[in-house]
Amino acid sequence: MISIRNLHKSFGDLEVLKxxxxxxxxxxxxxxxxxxxxxxxxxxxxxxLLEIPSEGVIQIxxxxxDFSNKKLDKKSIIAFRSLTGMVFQNYNLFPxxxxxxxxxxxxxxxxxxxxxxxxxxAEELLAKVGLADxxxxxxxxxxxxxxxxxxxxRAMGIEPEVMLFDEPTSALDPExxxxxxxxxxxxxxxxxTMVVVTHEMRFAQEVAxxxxxxxxxxxxxRGTPEAIFTNPREERTKRFLDRLS
Ligand code: ADP
Numbered sequence: 001m002i003s004i005r006n007l008h009k010s011f012g013d014l015e016v017l018k019x020x021x022x023x024x025x026x027x028x029x030x031x032x033x034x035x036x037x038x039x040x041x042x043x044x045x046x047x048x049l050l051e052i053p054s055e056g057v058i059q060i061x062x063x064x065x066d067f068s069n070k071k072l073d074k075k076s077i078i079a080f081r082s083l084t085g086m087v088f089q090n091y092n093l094f095p096x097x098x099x100x101x102x103x104x105x106x107x108x109x110x111x112x113x114x115x116x117x118x119x120x121x122a123e124e125l126l127a128k129v130g131l132a133d134x135x136x137x138x139x140x141x142x143x144x145x146x147x148x149x150x151x152x153x154r155a156m157g158i159e160p161e162v163m164l165f166d167e168p169t170s171a172l173d174p175e176x177x178x179x180x181x182x183x184x185x186x187x188x189x190x191x192x193t194m195v196v197v198t199h200e201m202r203f204a205q206e207v208a209x210x211x212x213x214x215x216x217x218x219x220x221x222r223g224t225p226e227a228i229f230t231n232p233r234e235e236r237t238k239r240f241l242d243r244l245s
Contacts, residue, residue, distance in 0.1 A: 001026040001193065002047075002162060007056035007067075009042055016042045017053070018217040024162070027191045031204040031225070034214030035240060040197045043214070044164045047195065048086045049077050060084070060161055082110055085155030089167040091147045093139040099126055099150045100135040106158040118157075125153040129183050145176030149183055156187075163187065165196040201244065205229060213237045 002024040009017040016039045024030055032040050045051040047058065053067040060083045065072070093102050103122035107113040113121075126135050129149035139147050148168055155163060165184065169177040181203050188194055188207050198204065204211055204225055211228040213221045213236070221234045232238050 001061060003057075003059040004047075005057045005059075007043075007046060007058065008054045009039075009046055009051060010054050016217050017046065020056070020217075020219060022212075022219065024193065024195065026193055028209040029188045029194045029196065029207050030210050030212060031208035032195065032197045032212045032214055033199070033201075033204065033228075033240070034212075034220075038214045039217040040214050041166050044086070044166050044195065044197060047162075048084045048164055049081045050086070052077075078110065082106075082158050083161045085158060085160035085163045087148070087151050087155050087163065087165045087168045089171050091139070091144075091151045091171075093147055093150055093154070095139050098136050098138055099131060099142065099153075102139075102150055103154045103157045106154065110158060122153070122157060125156050126150070128156075128186075129153045130179065143176055144172045145179045148172065148180045152180070152183055152187075162193040162195065165194065165198065167197050167199065169198065169200060199244075201229070213240065215240070 004020055004022040007017055007020040008015065020043060034040055042051060046053045052072065056067050058065050063080060063083065065080050094105065097105065100119065100122050103125055104118045107118040107121060108115055123135060126132060129152055131146060131149055134142060134146060142150065168184070169180050172180065177200070181200060185207055208225050210222055211225050212219050213228060213234070215236050221228065221232060221237045228237065229241065232241060
């Protein structure tokens with residue numbers, strides 16, 4: 001369903017992604033782990049076209065972006081971006097919009113869905129993440145965990161083919177992490193395709209179909225959670241996991 005071929009990204013002289021090849025099947029949950037600075041966030045941002053890759057191809061369903069073609073127009077970038085829903089570490093909510101307005105924004109402005117319909121859908125999504133009673137609250141009136149659940153509902157609002165999570169719980173107080181992981185687990189159980197960067201190894205163990213170990217801009221090793229966590233093949237993976245325990 002998703003095919004990534006020879007994906008490169010450089011910032012000036014710094015080559016952050018060094019030719020990533022990856023196929024992701026529909027409905028699978030992929031968890032990416034690896035040291036800080038290894039390029040995990042950049043990889044997600046490339047999938048969402050918040051960063052434009054320097055080279056390579058990304059295909060989602062039958063839609064393809066080839067980055068060797070330098071003349072990507074804004075319209076096709078926006079269309080391609082709406083295939084993916086991004087959940088950020090720091091929520092990235094609009095501070096002057098309510099939870100409901102945050103979730104409505106994408107469907108109304110990007111998808112041009114009539115406001116009333118978008119409102120109903122946003123209410124449904126907020127109920128689904130356990131925030132039916134918070135629809136009219138502003139971000140500053142919500143806990144971090146609640147804000148992040150709004151973030152998830154917002155990303156879902158555009159009905160993406162795949163959800164991308166960039167360390168969604170790492171800014172949260174420990175007691176708020178569980179609620180967010182539960183929402184993510186529910187999404188996974190419903191068959192949502194997900195790519196998740198996280199340090200939550202228990203989540204990876206319980207929910208991931210596949211774990212990718214990322215280091216220095218490449219995928220060093222991939223496998224089932226069991227294989228990666230209990231029997232890693234690569235020295236770099238072993239060292240990384242040893243440091244965590
Ligand atoms: P990770 O998510 O694995 O911690 P990142 O993708 O955030 O890694 O970062 C990988 C490398 O890319 C780091 O060295 C970081 O400083 C660099 N980098 C990320 N974004 C930019 C940017 N916009 N401009 C320049 N360098 C960047």
